[in-house]
Amino acid sequence: MLKTAKQHLDSLRDGRVVYVGSERIDDVTTHAYFRNAAQTIAGLFDLKRDPAHGRFAVMEENGEAFSSYYLKARSREDLDKRYQTHKLIADASLGMFGRSPDHVSSFVTGMTLAKDVLGPYADNLDRYYEHLRKTDGYATYAVLSPQSSRNPEFYKLRNLTSPSLRVVRETDAGVVISGMKMLATGALFANEIWIGNILPLAPDQAAESITCAVPCNASGLALWARKPMEPNAPNDFEGPLSHRFDESDAMLICDEVLVPWERVFVHNSPDLARQIYVRTAAHAYGNHQSNVRFLSKLQFLVGLASRITQATGADQVPAVKEAIGRLAALEGMLGGTIQGQIHAAEDYPDGGWKCFNRRHVYAALNWCTETYSEIVDKVRELCGGGVFQMPANISVLEDEELAARFAANWDTPQLGHIERMKLFKLAWDIVGSEFAGRHQQYEKFYAGASFIVRNYSYVHADWGQLHGMVDGFMETYGVPGNAAEQPARVGA
Known part of the structure; x- marks a missing residue:
């Protein structure tokens, strides 16, 4: 049902x-x-x-x-x-x-x-x-x-x-x-x-x-x-x-x-x-959902950061463009990693089942817990003092004289006074309010302490392949002075 x-x-x-x-x-x-x-x-x-x-x-x-x-x-x-x-x-x-x-x-x-x-x-x-x-x-x-x-x-x-x-x-x-x-x-x-x-x-x-x-x-x-x-x-x-x-x-x-x-x-x-x-697909299924959920949150934050800079007229400043571009790159990277969980799917467990690629799931999970505070802090920087320049609340509109002054002094070429206040209220609720503080703490420990999250990546890494790259390369060179042990070099 x-x-x-x-x-x-x-x-x-x-x-x-x-x-x-x-x-x-x-x-x-x-x-x-x-x-x-x-x-x-x-x-x-x-x-x-x-x-x-x-x-x-x-x-x-x-x-x-x-x-x-x-x-x-x-x-x-x-x-x-x-x-x-x-x-x-x-x-x-x-x-x-x-x-x-x-x-x-x-x-x-x-x-x-x-x-x-x-x-x-x-x-x-x-x-x-x-x-x-x-x-x-x-x-x-x-x-x-x-x-x-x-x-x-x-x-x-x-x-x-x-x-x-x-x-x-x-x-x-x-x-x-x-x-x-x-x-x-x-x-x-x-x-x-x-x-x-x-x-x-x-x-x-x-x-x-x-x-x-x-x-x-x-x-x-x-x-x-x-x-x-x-x-x-x-x-x-x-x-x-x-x-x-x-x-x-x-x-x-x-x-x-x-x-x-x-x-x-x-x-x-x-x-x-x-x-x-x-030992089942539980952790991979559940944490794929966690990665997707974080992606939506990140996309919201990147869109908000861009709107903030447009509202302040800073969106054409080269350094600000670079900051927004970096946030967009992070969003694209996470989105690509999540797609990799699907396209590099595993035949796991036995029985004809498909599972999200566990290495990609855990890599994304680690990245999310490490990076959220940094992302929010960048949005905070882009807000500047704008979040403190608004009236205490929208009741200012209930007084005709105050409402007129609010309109005259808070309108900008980029955005009207009410829409600016609406935008900065939203920004504060994700960077500075008690709600925002809970989310920073929550995301940092969402999957447990950092050593626990990283242990998942350690356990699932293909150490045979990773060590093999090192060992295989070392086999291409010998010991100086020992001609008998000099291997043939590829591309020499």
Whole structure:
């Protein structure tokens, strides 16, 4: 099935427990903190249903329609269809939603291509994939232990239990879990949470290796949200991005949550808890979506930077042209790398499947996490002091005398006063507001600490080919003075 926006909004009124500080939020679809982001997410479901996008966003099987981010690729054409779907969704949200509905769904889809890695829980994964696909479910995840749990000796000395989420007991009905996980980004607007471990676990952390899925309204589950940003933007003129694109981040807290056995995917296996992502196509499918999402965001930033320079009349200055040209080159480079993920696709895993080229996926992922702050800083430079020269808010138009003065003094040959203010408000919301600060921090650690991201490239590099180039060249020259060991030289 394909959900409508209304159906998705209705599905969020399910009794989930959400806290902002001490305030409990009963309905995220109507509360002033979250209602606009909820509407934005819901709109993505109607977007997929639009016939204009159907050839990308929808797949048909046995007379039923499904979201095409559940497509299991067997060809480059299938991979391109997935790309087009991700790009449609990312463009609609300007790349601001890191956990849009196509993200975790891609992890689950990619994992099913090598489901046997999950051993006795392989069939559970297949059934969960079908559940998400047939309900058009929106799943997000929480796959990191909280920072407070990283020194277990601290808790042992005090005879306390680490706050890290773990299985506390087994029952005939399933496992019971308690503890915390980070970071359930988007969970306030999702239907399900995938709980897992993207980082390696120690052998003695078997209880923490649980990988499972739970509905967001499960009994005993609570979401503690960070400070909402929508209140900083009373309307979309004053904070055009904050007003509608704050996907929210939350700590997942479980207190005796029962997980049925059919929703368990890894249990009592610390090594397997992480391997299910990298020994299947899950990580490549999911992070291809991440790369595409970042591309949309980068394209927005490059377009914004160019518009800013046009508004100030600096667009013809050679040094400014060079700066804009460099940003455009970065956008083109990332776009080309993403296309390379498709055109250099791998036959992976076994069984006739196609997977995005993992080396290109990880190279782009590393580049994105390293470069975002630099790109935003360049846009900040191009803004100059323009972001501070505008009136505090658009209420200046409510006073006839002030409005006339605003028009007389803020109009420029390039742009009228209201459009200039609109542009610079938008620029500030991505370079200097609290919303902007969250995105800089988020992108820097989107895929984990830098050493984790780079390790993916290290693991997947073709060292045989790279070392072979060095070794092969060294074989073309010998040891000075030892005529017997002088090789024939090509092109001498």
